[in-house]
Structure formats: C-alpha cells, structure tokens
Amino acid sequence: MSRYFTEEHEWIEVDGAIVTVGITDYAQSQLGDIVFVEVPAAGTVLKKGGDAAVVESVKAASDVYAPVTGTVTEGNGALEGDPALVNSDPEGDGWFFKLTLSDASELDGLMDEATYKAFVAGL
Amino acid sequence: MSDDEPEILELPLGDWHRSNGARMVPFAGYAMPIQYEGIMAEHLWTRQNAGLFDVSHMGQLMLTGDDVAEALETLVPGDIAALAEGRMRYSLLLNEEGGILDDLMITNAPMGHYLVVNGAVKWEDIGHIREYLPDEITLNHMEDRALLALQGPKAVDALARVVPGVDRLCFMEADSFLWRHEPLWISRSGYTGEDGFEISVPAEAVVSLADALVTQPEVKPIGLGARDSLRLEAGLPLYGHDLDERVDPVQGDLGFAISKRRRAEGGFPGSERILKALADGPPSKRVGFTVEGRQPVREGAAIFAGDTKVGVITSGGFAPSLQVPIAMGFISIEYGALGTSLEADVRGKRVGLTVARMPFVPHNYVRRGAAR
Numbered sequence: 001m002s003r004y005f006t007e008e009h010e011w012i013e014v015d016g017a018i019v020t021v022g023i024t025d026y027a028q029s030q031l032g033d034i035v036f037v038e039v040p041a042a043g044t045v046l047k048k049g050g051d052a053a054v055v056e057s058v059k060a061a062s063d064v065y066a067p068v069t070g071t072v073t074e075g076n077g078a079l080e081g082d083p084a085l086v087n088s089d090p091e092g093d094g095w096f097f098k099l100t101l102s103d104a105s106e107l108d109g110l111m112d113e114a115t116y117k118a119f120v121a122g123l
Numbered sequence: 124m125s126d127d128e129p130e131i132l133e134l135p136l137g138d139w140h141r142s143n144g145a146r147m148v149p150f151a152g153y154a155m156p157i158q159y160e161g162i163m164a165e166h167l168w169t170r171q172n173a174g175l176f177d178v179s180h181m182g183q184l185m186l187t188g189d190d191v192a193e194a195l196e197t198l199v200p201g202d203i204a205a206l207a208e209g210r211m212r213y214s215l216l217l218n219e220e221g222g223i224l225d226d227l228m229i230t231n232a233p234m235g236h237y238l239v240v241n242g243a244v245k246w247e248d249i250g251h252i253r254e255y256l257p258d259e260i261t262l263n264h265m266e267d268r269a270l271l272a273l274q275g276p277k278a279v280d281a282l283a284r285v286v287p288g289v290d291r292l293c294f295m296e297a298d299s300f301l302w303r304h305e306p307l308w309i310s311r312s313g314y315t316g317e318d319g320f321e322i323s324v325p326a327e328a329v330v331s332l333a334d335a336l337v338t339q340p341e342v343k344p345i346g347l348g349a350r351d352s353l354r355l356e357a358g359l360p361l362y363g364h365d366l367d368e369r370v371d372p373v374q375g376d377l378g379f380a381i382s383k384r385r386r387a388e389g390g391f392p393g394s395e396r397i398l399k400a401l402a403d404g405p406p407s408k409r410v411g412f413t414v415e416g417r418q419p420v421r422e423g424a425a426i427f428a429g430d431t432k433v434g435v436i437t438s439g440g441f442a443p444s445l446q447v448p449i450a451m452g453f454i455s456i457e458y459g460a461l462g463t464s465l466e467a468d469v470r471g472k473r474v475g476l477t478v479a480r481m482p483f484v485p486h487n488y489v490r491r492g493a494a495r
Contacts, residue, residue, distance in 0.1 A: 032348070033163040035441040035448075036418045054470070056419050058162040058441045059348050061470075083417070 005116035006067045022095040031057040034086045039075030068106040070099035134179045135269045135326040151180045151242035162348035166443040173275035174345035182245030187235035188260035200391040202382030206231040221393020222368040241362045269329035274319030277341035293491035316357025316486045358481025365437040373400040376409040414448040415475030424467045
C-alpha cells in the first residue's frame with residue numbers, strides 16, 4: 001500500500017484498485033473542532049476536482065474535493081455520529097470515503113509523504 | 124503582502140497572545156487571536172470557569188462638556204439623562220432614517236460619558252459623533268487604553284483576588300479601581316451571557332494585568348472564535364452581521380433599547396418611523412432558529428416557506444454548550460412566531476429550521492436586588 005497527498009491537504013491510501021480518502025492532520029488542525037461531516041454515498045461517481053464531501057467546524061464550512069476520479073464504494077458512516085474522529089484520528093479512523101480508481105495515472109502528479117511534509121513546512 | 128492590502132495593526136497584547144499560543148487573524152484591521160487550544164474547549168471553559176478576552180480593538184470614547192447626556196440623546200434612543208453615575212446602558216447609534224450605525228455601551232462615569240463602540244466601525248462612529256454633537260462637547264478617543272473582558276461564572280472570584288472590591292458591582296454598574304497604581308475602569312458587563320467584567324486599562328499596563336489574570340486558576344485566555352459562539356448562544360447580535368444601517372431597532376428586536384421616556388417624547392434620529400414601527404409592528408424582525416440535524420446553517424443562507432423566500436440567516440454556527448447548530452436571522456413578520464417551521468437553503472440542500480426563543484443558553488447576570 002502506498003499513501004499520496006494533495007495540495008488541498010487530502011491523503012489517498014491506495015490498496016489495489018480501492019483507494020481511501022481523508023484529510024490530513026494539518027487540515028484538521030487548521031479547521032479546528034469539526035462538528036459535521038457529509039460523505040458521499042456508495043455508488044456516487046466522483047470526478048477529480050469535483051465536490052466530494054463537506055466538513056464543517058464550529059467556525060466555517062469547507063468542501064472536500066475528489067482527489068481522483070472514481071466510484072464511491074463506501075462513505076465513513078462513523079463520522080455522522082462522531083465527526084470529531086476527524087480531529088482525533090484524521091489519517092486513520094477519521095477517513096472520509098473509499099472509491100474504485102478509474103484512472104491510475106491520476107496518482108502520478110500527487111505528493112509522497114516527505115514531499116507533502118516539506119510542502120506544509122513551507123506554508 | 125501587496126501594496127493594496129490594508130496594513131494590519133498591532134494591539135498592545137499582540138505578542139502576549141502569540142507567546143500564549145494563539146493563532147492570529149486579521150480582524151477589524153488588527154491582528155487578533157482567533158483561538159488558543161480550540162473554540163469548543165475555550166467556549167466550554169468560559170461557561171464553567173472564566174475566560175479572558177482581549178477586546179482592545181473596540182473604541183473607547185470619552186465625551187465631556189456641559190449637557191453631554193442631552194446631546195447624546197439626539198443620537199441614540201436611550202434615556203441617557205436618567206443614567207446615575209456608575210450606571211451603564213446598551214444603546215444604538217442611529218442614522219437619520221433610524222437605521223443602526225452601531226450598537227454601543229454608554230456609561231455615566233465621573234469624568235464624563237464613556238462609550239464603548241465596535242472596532243470595525245469605530246472611525247465612522249467617531250466621525251458621526253463629532254459631526255452631530257455641539258462643538259462644546261469634547262470627544263477623546265482613548266487610544267492609550269486597552270480593554271479586557273473577563274467572563275464566566277468564576278470571573279468574580281478571579282478578578283476580586285486581583286482587584287479587591289469589584290464584587291460590589293452588579294450587572295451594568297461600573298467604577299474606577301486602582302491596581303498597582305494603575306487606574307482601571309471596570310464594569311460588570313460583557314458579551315457572553317455570563318456574569319463577568321470589562322476592564323479598561325492603560326495600554327502600558329495591559330500585559331502585566333493579563334498575566335496577573337491568567338495566573339488565577341479559574342482563568343484561561345479565549346479567542347474571537349469562542350467569543351462569537353458564546354454571544355450567539357446568548358442571543359446577542361453582532362454588528363455588521365445581524366445589525367446594519369438597513370435595520371432599525373424594532374426590526375433588530377432591540378425595542379428594549381428605546382427607553383420609556385424617549386418613546387413618549389421622541390426626538391431621536393428616525394423617531395417618527397421607529398415609534399410607528401413599535402406601534403404597528405415591523406415588516407420583518409430578527410429571530411433565533413433551532414436547526415434540524417447536525418449541519419450548521421451559516422450567514423447568508425436564504426430562508427424559505429415552501430417556495431417563497433421569507434428571510435435570511437445573519438449568524439449561524441454550532442452551539443458548543445448545546446451540541447446542536449443554532450442560528451439568528453431576519454424573517455418576514457408573518458413567519459416570525461415562535462415554533463414556526465421553515466427551511467434554509469444550505470448549498471442547494473433544504474435544512475429544517477424552527478423559530479426559537481433567544482437566548483439559547485440562559486443569561487447568568489448578577490443583577491442588583493436579585494436573589495443570588
């Protein structure tokens with residue numbers, strides 16, 4: 001398995017044809033206390049760069065974009081009852097959704113962990 | 124930073140906030156703390172203990188001269204002449220049509236009438252007051268003073284330890300105190316719905332006073348984020364969001380700020396229109412809303428009754444003390460009754476709203492004459 005990162009502070013875990021998407025620890029720290037997450041339902045077709053999920057903190061609402069094109073296989077139902085999972089474990093149990101990857105070449109432009117860390121350090 | 128971005132000014136406590144771990148943001152032209160450990164934790168701490176807020180961006184004005192109270196009454200609808208020394212009143216600076224230019228606190232202080240106005244519009248307020256008040260009245264913008272607020276049920280214990288005697292004040296009373304030879308002006312008032320104090324302090328002494336206060340076990344520094352969620356739960360409007368020049372005091376549900384004598388006599392800006400609206404009812408008014416589900420409804424969301432747009436949300440967010448979303452907005456009067464079911468458009472999705480009584484969280488003021 002390998003993990004990729006986007007400039008929009010999402011992480012993408014690739015396991016064969018299935019990828020899991022969430023937001024990074026940096027993203028959750030910037031958003032603050034998360035009180036609501038809306039994840040896409042299974043079967044939703046997402047296009048790279050399109051709206052995929054909504055995350056709301058006490059202060060503000062933010063969109064989460066689909067980092068790659070694909071069909072959703074599962075949204076993280078645990079976030080409905082416990083949105084603060086995104087704060088406590090953003091890169092683990094606080095994942096947003098899983099999808100089947102339509103075009104593996106879309107992963108090519110993404111950052112690896114070291115590159116993402118350097119990117120965040122430069123912000 | 125490019126040249127056309129306005130300069131962000133520094134307040135006396137700027138570095139103090141940074142060294143205490145605040146995340147700073149530009150607000151009302153100043154670098155101010157949005158949060159320290161997190162809005163939720165800071166909010167709940169304030170409701171249970173005491174929170175220290177830096178509100179030095181607000182304008183502190185002193186009006187002196189003969190007949191200041193009478194002159195102020197030409198600008199605001201409150202009974203200023205009846206304010207005894209050491210008493211304060213919430214009031215509204217009105218334009219000629221009766222629209223709200225700002226909301227403010229007016230205190231009858233020994234040295235003059237002391238006004239605290241919103242930071243975002245203080246320069247406009249100063250210009251307006253200078254233009255409309257007689258030349259014999261002097262306006263002193265006290266830029267050499269900082270302003271702190273200590274809010275929460277334990278604020279009185281913490282502050283009385285640092286400044287003995289403050290516990291003799293009750294809600295909406297103020298007096299001068301000495302702290303390490305520094306002259307403080309302290310009122311029992313605030314913007315959270317909790318008991319608490321606002322402390323005007325010479326700018327050069329504010330760092331040591333803030334240090335002395337956060338050393339108290341009840342006190343933590345609190346950012347603007349929690350200040351906003353606390354005031355929303357308390358049902359208190361935020362100027363520039365819930366109130367502006369297009370809103371008159373009746374629409375703003377601030378009729379209490381139009382004192383009895385002024386209702387009888389008039390003579391404040393827009394008084395004819397406002398007194399008529401008081402008698403007939405306004406076409407729309409500010410109300411509170413509870414929200415169905417968990418998703419907050421934010422400022423700007425349109426409110427619908429079926430397919431008809433009947434209002435707009437002006438403040439909305441998640442209420443940390445209630446663990447549900449709440450909101451405030453303007454609604455056509457026929458839909459303004461408590462319990463009315465409506466819908467808000469949240470990014471293309473309809474979310475259920477119900478007109479609700481404010482405050483959402485009961486006020487906890489220590490009023491004179493009331494049983495503790």
